[in-house]
Amino acid sequence: MRHGRAFWLFVGPFAAGLLVFVYVPIGWSLLLSFFDARNTVTPTEFVGLRNYADMLTDAPFLRSLGTFSLFALFIVPLTFVLALALALLVNQISFMKAFFRSVFFLPTACSYVVASLVWKLSIFNGVRFGLANTVLGWFGAEPVAWTVSTSPPWYWLVLVTLRLWLQLGFYLILFLAGLQRIPQHLYEAAWIDGAGRGWQTLRYITLPQLRTTSVAVLLLLLIAAYQAFDEFYNVLGTDRGYPPFARPPLIYLYYTALGSGGQDFGHGSAGAVILTLLIAGVTLLQGRVITR
Amino acid sequence: MKVLRYAALSVAAVLFLIPFYLVLRNGLATEQEITAPSWTLWPQEIRWENFAALFSNPAVPMVRSMVNSLVVAVLQTVGQLFLCGLAGYGLARIPHRYSNVVLYLVIATLMIPAAVTFVPTFVVVSTLGWVSDLRGLVIPGLFSGFTTFLFRQYFLNFPRELEEAARIDGLGHWGTYWRVVVPNSKGxxxxxxxxxxxxxxxQFLWPLVIAQDQDSWTVQVALSTFLTSQSIDVVQLFLAAAVSIAPLVVVFVALQRFLVRGVTETGIKD
Incomplete structure (x- = not known):
């Protein structure tokens, strides 16, 4: 009995909040997704699976999944390889090690809003005095209208470099922690066996020993890319609204459920349910890969 | 080889610092300097009066939004540590019939990023009447399954001898937690x-959704609104960005030890 009271004293407040702010929303959303609910959060007319059918045949919704896939295709491997490479370099030096680690980690202090501001209005602002165009000018190239250029889609370069800069330091720290956990005697044994200090130890000791870290980093990168919203909204959005292209899932959902064209919570909820199932599926699949 | 390493790291470091340089240069210069056809490396003279202009500009609620951000961040930090710490300890150390049920409810949320469910959460929070309200900004973010899960894992490995000593001294679970466990877990x-x-x-998406009146904007929402609006004073916008980063740069420099540990703890669930 004493245990019982103590348990709820510790766990009760959190559990109550979890129910109200996580499980009730999910349950309500499931309910709404089977109803027509425009400009209201109370279900009006039961429509069965129609919202789901609409979403799964809705070209913009499917395009948003395509946009995410394309974005992930670039940003995930790029961040992974560069974070690992810089972590290996930082790990091998002794002088100024903390300095370099801090510099690469510092961008994590910035929000995506601030980064968008710098990328959109200073580096890639599309006029002659922007940093990227100034550098291009040194080589005699014409200025490029980065964020509004759709063919070729230069806005991808803006979005990918922005996220790369902002998130790399986080994963670098994870790789550094992983590298420090590798027992030194493995390297010593390899050297005695005549392995070279560079490529061979990397291939046969460092990378296999980093397996857990690598899988975790890949999963985190993928989930983060899936939730991309801030930089797309701030770099591509203007006072005239958001362009019809480059809408990843959350951008799409934001404009469906809360956009100025009327709040459609039935379709918005169905979309949220589909996106949640997709990400939960990926996490489960990945979890089985890790524990295998 | 060593030289090459340092050369590569230095090039990367310069590239990583450029955005910070741009924020400062653009925020402290004049509009003419940053729109000049040839690159101005650093403003001729630093325009400190830009600060006064920024903070007195009625269209940019800089002070109000910074205060909002600070209040939200402090309340969320304290609230999360309080609620999730207690829950994590309860799940790790107090045996109970429903312990597993709660734990499964916590673990299930680990698969669902909070951002993906922003529409459902908005539906509930707006029903409560918390739109453009401090409660709506702060409270839904307090109940992090992830933080609770991390606390549970941590407390599972907390040395039992310390708790048993407290128990012998006559402390119950509550006393043990506050007098022995928390003081020994400061790091x-x-x-x-x-x-x-x-x-x-x-954070940006949730405040954007919930803070609809200007009075409830956080600093990220304020920056974003001016970034995506038509008439913007670029110099003031960059200065505002610099001001918005300043508190975090202080945190980064002063508390980097904890930050690095925090990243390692939260990044990889062992």
Missing amino acids: FFAALGVIAFVTSWN
Whole structure:
């Protein structure tokens, strides 16, 4: 009995909040997704699976999944390889090690809003005095209208470099922690066996020993890319609204459920349910890969 | 070889610092300087009066939004450590019939990023009447399954001898937690606290959805609104960005030890 009271004293407040702010929303959303609910959060007319059918045949919704896939295709491997490479370099030096680690980690202090501001209005602002165009000018190239250029889609370069800069330091720290956990005697044994200090130890000791870290980093990168919203909204959005292209899932959902064209919570909820199932599926699949 | 390493790292470091340089240069210069056809490396003279202009500009609620951000970040950090710490300890150390049920409810949320469910959460919070309200900004973010899960894992490995000594001294679960467990876990609390603060300060999607009146804007929403609006004073916008980063740069420099630990703790669930 004493245990019982103590348990709820510790766990009760959190559990109550979890129910109200996580499980009730999910349950309500499931309910709404089977109803027509425009400009209201109370279900009006039961429509069965129609919202789901609409979403799964809705070209913009499917395009948003395509946009995410394309974005992930670039940003995930790029961040992974560069974070690992810089972590290996930082790990091998002794002088100024903390300095370099801090510099690469510092961008994590910035929000995506601030980064968008710098990328959109200073580096890639599309006029002659922007940093990227100034550098291009040194080589005699014409200025490029980065964020509004759709063919070729230069806005991808803006979005990918922005996220790369902002998130790399986080994963670098994870790789550094992983590298420090590798027992030194493995390297010593390899050297005695005549392995070279560079490529061979990397291939046969460092990378296999980093397996857990690598899988975790890949999963985190993928989930983060899936939730991309801030930089797309701030770099591509203007006072005239958001362009019809480059809408990843959350951008799409934001404009469906809360956009100025009327709040459609039935379709918005169905979309949220589909996106949640997709990400939960990926996490489960990945979890089985890790524990295998 | 060594020289090459340092050369590569230095080039990367310069590239990584450029955006910070741009924020400062653009924020402290004149509009003419940053729109000049040839690159101005650094403003002729630093325009400190830009600060006064920014803070007295009625169209940019800089003070109000910074205060809002600070209040939200502090409340979310303290609230999360309080609620999730207690729950994590209860799940790790107090045997109970429903312990597993709660644990499964917590673990299930680990698969669902909070951002993906922003529409459902908005539906509930707006029903409560918390739109453009401090409660709507702060409270839904307090119940992090992830933080609770991390606390549970941490407390599972807490040395039992310390708790048993407290028990012999006549302390119950509550007394043991506050007088023995928490004081001996300061590093872990600090690590998760710093991460919670940074995350809260920089979050954007939820405040954008919930803080609809100008009075409830956080600094990220304020910056974003001016970034995406038509008539913007570029110099003031960059100065505002610099001001918005300043508190976090202080946190990064002063508390980096905890921050690095926090990243390692939260990044990889062993």
